[in-house]
Amino acid sequence: MKKERTIEFINDGMNCSVIDDIAILTISGNIFDYLLNIELDNEMLEWFDVIEDSKLKGVLFLCEKGSFCEANYAKFLSEVTGVEITPDKPVEVSKFVKTNARALQINMIINFICKSTNLRKVVITAMQGDIVTPFFGTSLASDFRFVDEKTVFRLTH
Numbered sequence: 001m002k003k004e005r006t007i008e009f010i011n012d013g014m015n016c017s018v019i020d021d022i023a024i025l026t027i028s029g030n031i032f033d034y035l036l037n038i039e040l041d042n043e044m045l046e047w048f049d050v051i052e053d054s055k056l057k058g059v060l061f062l063c064e065k066g067s068f069c070e071a072n073y074a075k076f077l078s079e080v081t082g083v084e085i086t087p088d089k090p091v092e093v094s095k096f097v098k099t100n101a102r103a104l105q106i107n108m109i110i111n112f113i114c115k116s117t118n119l120r121k122v123v124i125t126a127m128q129g130d131i132v133t134p135f136f137g138t139s140l141a142s143d144f145r146f147v148d149e150k151t152v153f154r155l156t157h
Helices: 038-053 070-081 099-118 133-139
Strands: 009-011 014-019 022-027 058-063 122-127 130-132 144-147 152-154
Touching: 038 099, 070 099, 070 130, 099 133, 122 133, 130 133
Parallel strands: 022 058, 058 122, 122 144, 130 152
Antiparallel strands: 009 014, 014 022
């Protein structure tokens, strides 16, 4: 039996609540833990469909400090390249040893962007802290973007 999808949920590092007519998706954990989990990605794509079919007027993606940070990105890149990469010791990436993980990450980001841009609701992204390249890009799919005054975009590409 297929699990019924709802707008509100709580996962480790990600949760959604509804206030008035807005769904607020809070991302507090390492986003790269979600990008390599197909089950969670499928749940997120279905969540977008539930949002689309709802009477809600918009979605706020609230990204807490540290969820999109350079340290998490360096850890992910280290895993998929087989080379130790840290924010203090950047390395030019020329090949990936875990090409499936890299392809999965790219596909999940593309899916998220497609769902965000096709959503017939207002989409708002609010970010803080360090924001690495992939999530700067995904934020561009939002109708509105907000950052706090201490946000730093780490466009490492």
